Amino acid sequence: MSFALLFEQLLNGLQFGVTLFLMAAGLTLVLGIMNFVNLAHGSLYMVGAYLALAAAQWTGSYLAGVALGLAGTLVVGMIVEVVALRALYDRDHLDQVLATFGLILFFNELVAILWGRAALFASVPSFLSGHIELFTGSSYPLYRAAIIAVGLFVAVLLWYVVTRTRLGMLIRAGATNRTMVAALGVNIRLLYTVVFGFGAALAGLAGLMAGPIYNVQPGMGELILIQVFVVIVIGGIGSIRGALIGSIIVGVVDTMGRAFLKPLLSTMISPTAGEAAGPALASILIYLLMAAVLTFRPQGLFPARGA
Amino acid sequence: MLEVKGLTKSFGALRACDGIDFEVKEGETHAVIGPNGAGKTTFISQLAGNLRPDAGSVRFAGTDITTLPAPKRARMGLARSFQITSVYPEFSALDNVALAVQARSGHSFRFWRKARGDPALVGPAEQVLEQVGLHHRKSILAANLAHGEQRQLEVAMALATEPRLLLLDEPMAGMGIEESQRMIELLSRLKQAKTIILVEHDMDAVFRLADRISVLVYGRVIATDVPEKIKMNEEVRRAYLGEQV
Amino acid sequence: MGRIVGWSIGLLLLIILPPLVLKLGQPFYLDLVRRIMILAIAAISLNLILGYGGLVSFGHAAYLGIGAYTVGIMGFYGITSGWLQWPVAIGASALVALAIGAVSIRTSGIYFIMITLAFTQMLYYLGISLEEYGGDDGMRLKAKSQFSGLIDLADPVAFYYLALALMLVSVFLVYRIVNSRFGMALRAAKSNDARTRAIGFSPYPYRLAAFVIAGAMCGLAGALYANHTNYITPGLMSWQQSGDIMFMVILGGMASTAGPVLGAFALLLLEDLLSGWTQHWQVILGPLLILSVIFFRRGLSGILYKPDA
Numbered sequence: 001m002s003f004a005l006l007f008e009q010l011l012n013g014l015q016f017g018v019t020l021f022l023m024a025a026g027l028t029l030v031l032g033i034m035n036f037v038n039l040a041h042g043s044l045y046m047v048g049a050y051l052a053l054a055a056a057q058w059t060g061s062y063l064a065g066v067a068l069g070l071a072g073t074l075v076v077g078m079i080v081e082v083v084a085l086r087a088l089y090d091r092d093h094l095d096q097v098l099a100t101f102g103l104i105l106f107f108n109e110l111v112a113i114l115w116g117r118a119a120l121f122a123s124v125p126s127f128l129s130g131h132i133e134l135f136t137g138s139s140y141p142l143y144r145a146a147i148i149a150v151g152l153f154v155a156v157l158l159w160y161v162v163t164r165t166r167l168g169m170l171i172r173a174g175a176t177n178r179t180m181v182a183a184l185g186v187n188i189r190l191l192y193t194v195v196f197g198f199g200a201a202l203a204g205l206a207g208l209m210a211g212p213i214y215n216v217q218p219g220m221g222e223l224i225l226i227q228v229f230v231v232i233v234i235g236g237i238g239s240i241r242g243a244l245i246g247s248i249i250v251g252v253v254d255t256m257g258r259a260f261l262k263p264l265l266s267t268m269i270s271p272t273a274g275e276a277a278g279p280a281l282a283s284i285l286i287y288l289l290m291a292a293v294l295t296f297r298p299q300g301l302f303p304a305r306g307a
Numbered sequence: 308m309l310e311v312k313g314l315t316k317s318f319g320a321l322r323a324c325d326g327i328d329f330e331v332k333e334g335e336t337h338a339v340i341g342p343n344g345a346g347k348t349t350f351i352s353q354l355a356g357n358l359r360p361d362a363g364s365v366r367f368a369g370t371d372i373t374t375l376p377a378p379k380r381a382r383m384g385l386a387r388s389f390q391i392t393s394v395y396p397e398f399s400a401l402d403n404v405a406l407a408v409q410a411r412s413g414h415s416f417r418f419w420r421k422a423r424g425d426p427a428l429v430g431p432a433e434q435v436l437e438q439v440g441l442h443h444r445k446s447i448l449a450a451n452l453a454h455g456e457q458r459q460l461e462v463a464m465a466l467a468t469e470p471r472l473l474l475l476d477e478p479m480a481g482m483g484i485e486e487s488q489r490m491i492e493l494l495s496r497l498k499q500a501k502t503i504i505l506v507e508h509d510m511d512a513v514f515r516l517a518d519r520i521s522v523l524v525y526g527r528v529i530a531t532d533v534p535e536k537i538k539m540n541e542e543v544r545r546a547y548l549g550e551q552v
Numbered sequence: 553m554g555r556i557v558g559w560s561i562g563l564l565l566l567i568i569l570p571p572l573v574l575k576l577g578q579p580f581y582l583d584l585v586r587r588i589m590i591l592a593i594a595a596i597s598l599n600l601i602l603g604y605g606g607l608v609s610f611g612h613a614a615y616l617g618i619g620a621y622t623v624g625i626m627g628f629y630g631i632t633s634g635w636l637q638w639p640v641a642i643g644a645s646a647l648v649a650l651a652i653g654a655v656s657i658r659t660s661g662i663y664f665i666m667i668t669l670a671f672t673q674m675l676y677y678l679g680i681s682l683e684e685y686g687g688d689d690g691m692r693l694k695a696k697s698q699f700s701g702l703i704d705l706a707d708p709v710a711f712y713y714l715a716l717a718l719m720l721v722s723v724f725l726v727y728r729i730v731n732s733r734f735g736m737a738l739r740a741a742k743s744n745d746a747r748t749r750a751i752g753f754s755p756y757p758y759r760l761a762a763f764v765i766a767g768a769m770c771g772l773a774g775a776l777y778a779n780h781t782n783y784i785t786p787g788l789m790s791w792q793q794s795g796d797i798m799f800m801v802i803l804g805g806m807a808s809t810a811g812p813v814l815g816a817f818a819l820l821l822l823e824d825l826l827s828g829w830t831q832h833w834q835v836i837l838g839p840l841l842i843l844s845v846i847f848f849r850r851g852l853s854g855i856l857y858k859p860d861a
Contacts, residue, residue: 031662035662037662084842087846088845088846091845093608093662093665094608094802095845095846097610097665097798098798098802098841098845099841099842099845099846101795101798101799102837102838102839102840102842103838103842104838105834105835105837105838105841106834106835106838106839106842107838108834109832109833109834109835109838110835113832113835222791226669226670226673226791229666229667229669229670230670232666233663233670237662237663279681280678280681280682283677283678283680283681284674284678287670287671287674288674290667290670291655291671294655294656294659294667295655298659298663355750356749357746357749376749376754377749377750378749378752378753378754379754381749381750381751381752382752386751387750389746389747389750393744393746393747393750394744394747395740395744395747396743396744397743398740398743402736405736406736406737406740406748409733409737410737410751410752410753411751411752415733415734415736415737415753415758416733416734416757416761417732417733417734418728418729418732418734418735419728419729419732420732420733421728421731421732422731422732422733422735422736423731423736425733428733464747464751467751468751468752
């Protein structure tokens with residue numbers, strides 16, 4: 001196990017982490033401000049991946065695909081919000097969970113009808129398909145590095161919007177006291193639609209970037225969604241900072257665990273222990289982490305509402 | 308019976324309770340009054356165990372209960388009624404009170420026997436309903452009771468736990484004249500046997516029922532005395548009674 | 553009165569179903585209804601914590617999986633006696649429910665939903681990663697649970713009546729529990745948490761106990777299910793399966809005795825019907841579910857009867 005390998009996996013963890021962050025940021029905003037449990041957030045991730053892929057094939061240009069994919073996801077998100085979700089804002093969480101569960105079934109099947117159930121292959125665009133030299137001497141896929149860069153850029157952008165703009169101020173106020181913001185005469189409906197659209201776009205971005213790395217198939221959104229839940233529980237609801245730190249932690253722990261737990265157990269205990277327990281433990285590591293955080297800090301590491 | 312020393316609670320920059328000293332003697336009816344925003348509900352919530360104070364202590368019958376959670380305080384004999392009606396809307400009035408009786412009857416890990424027909428629960432519940440004058444409405448769902456009747460139910464539930472100390476948070480909130488009179492009569496019957504902390508805006512009730520009155524303004528107790536002295540207290544008149552007609 | 557009539561008719565129909573469908577040469581319906589009744593047990597158990605307890609647990613299918621895998625794994629190692637398998641299945645489910653519940657029930661609202669979902673997913677991944685027991689593909693049941701000749705689960709009709717009996721027992725058990733002191737305390741905590749604390753109940757132990765009971769009952773359903781399908785996959789523990797069970801409870805009407813049974817029949821018959829029309833039936837079911845949530849609040853039992861208070 002060399003340092004170069006360790007660092008490479010660390011970067012992979014960071015890349016996974018920013019993908020999680022893009023999803024978590026949108027979801028935590030919607031949860032925190034609108035108090036709305038949206039299970040269909042993963043569907044927007046999936047829609048982003050599929051739309052970008054289809055658009056790229058149709059236009060022949062990767063960047064056109066990205067633009068159309070993002071715009072398309074934004075539109076789909078807003079339509080869903082107006083048509084289906086508005087009726088549910090005043091309902092309890094159970095109703096929201098069930099209704100968005102229905103949405104998941106619908107979207108997964110719709111995608112299967114349009115593009116089939118088999119996983120599609122999304123290729124890395126040629127201008128991003130090279131490698132870069134790391135200071136450790138080994139090379140790292142340019143595409144993954146690009147994802148990290150985009151993710152960090154979005155994080156900075158979000159930080160700027162949330163802390164330095166009026167919209168951000170409304171978002172932060174809404175996250176800590178929704179009724180007060182409404183009482184102050186802010187157009188809550190518009191704010192909700194903007195926040196939801198924003199979150200949808202972020203999810204779509206995550207989806208279209210993830211396409212070439214993971215599989216593009218029906219149900220891809222739910223797999224990552226549940227990991228995003230873990231991020232939010234660890235980081236704290238309503239807090240972008242919590243979403244970022246939670247995402248990095250989960251991304252790194254999961255990736256490093258999958259890469260190194262089996263060899264670690266094999267050398268420290270025995271090869272049979274590594275073989276038997278390694279993969280199993282690696283796959284549930286982040287959930288154990290979540291359980292640990294819950295035991296000692298049930299409100300998460302950086303909750304928006306304070307102690 | 309209840310001793311509060313230096314109770315302090317802040318919400319960010321707002322000092323809701325600022326070093327409150329307060330005590331209630333056994334058998335006494337001690338009223339707490341003050342203008343809106345004075346911190347009365349924050350104060351009661353800390354006594355009942357719904358909020359944790361930042362500083363200070365609460366002693367109940369000699370025991371320090373400052374950090375004790377609400378259910379434990381209730382089992383020690385400290386019962387509370389809520390300012391905004393907080394009952395079980397989908398259960399009948401009788402069921403509501405029976406639940407309160409059940410709460411003080413040891414643990415409830417009994418899985419088989421029907422709770423509703425149980426005379427050990429129904430008997431005392433009916434008695435309490437009789438006491439507050441709701442017995443004729445015992446089968447009505449709490450959500451379908453009139454507002455005044457719901458306030459009576461609030462008091463009934465607090466009573467049913469056989470408390471040593473009753474914390475009544477604006478029992479007459481939102482009541483008309485007739486209902487208020489009935490409530491005042493009920494409370495005057497109660498005060499003979501119970502120790503009561505009464506938070507109220509209705510001055511008629513306060514002066515008829517209280518043995519002592521504490522006045523809370525901006526999180527501080529500015530006066531504690533018998534009603535006649537409070538009426539004549541300059542500071543109090545300025546801060547509070549001056550606003551009343 | 554209406555309730556008794558309803559139950560009697562339903563029971564009668566279920567009892568005469570096997571000889572009827574066999575006479576008509578349609579044994580498929582025997583299997584279908586048996587499957588519905590087994591999953592109804594899972595729905596009945598979820599109704600205890602969801603309908604009566606107010607705990608929105610999106611991870612209930614985990615216990616189906618635990619029950620099923622216990623039977624499968626014990627069978628794998630040659631222990632085929634149902635007298636051993638099924639109690640262990642129930643016990644294992646109860647233990648896992650205790651562990652998950654102890655951590656999760658301290659939270660509430662959105663957190664609780666996400667956490668139960670996450671823990672179920674964890675078990676799902678665990679199931680996939682255990683290669684000896686089939687991993688992703690799942691495992692075959694070597695032999696049905698044996699009950700020393702008392703009942704032969706390979707006989708479809710005998711198994712059907714066992715499932716029916718166990719479903720009725722589950723209904724009855726939950727009925728007694730929710731009307732007992734324990735049940736009243738649980739329901740009070742759902743109805744008004746602050747008031748419940750104010751009179752002296754701490755909701756946590758009651759919720760946890762209910763969670764464990766529900767898990768154990770669902771584990772039994774899992775053991776039955778393994779014998780029904782002869783094949784155990786991690787998919788049994790998926791969140792989609794949890795969502796299905798949840799829908800049965802909602803569709804049938806929460807906090808009602810008949811609700812979960814009605815809901816199970818309604819949902820699974822609907823799925824069966826739709827999948828006969830098109831392989832893409834979920835694209836219809838999804839919006840149907842959304843509409844039912846938006847417009848159809850009290851569920852089927854709310855339409856048939858006045859609510860249990």
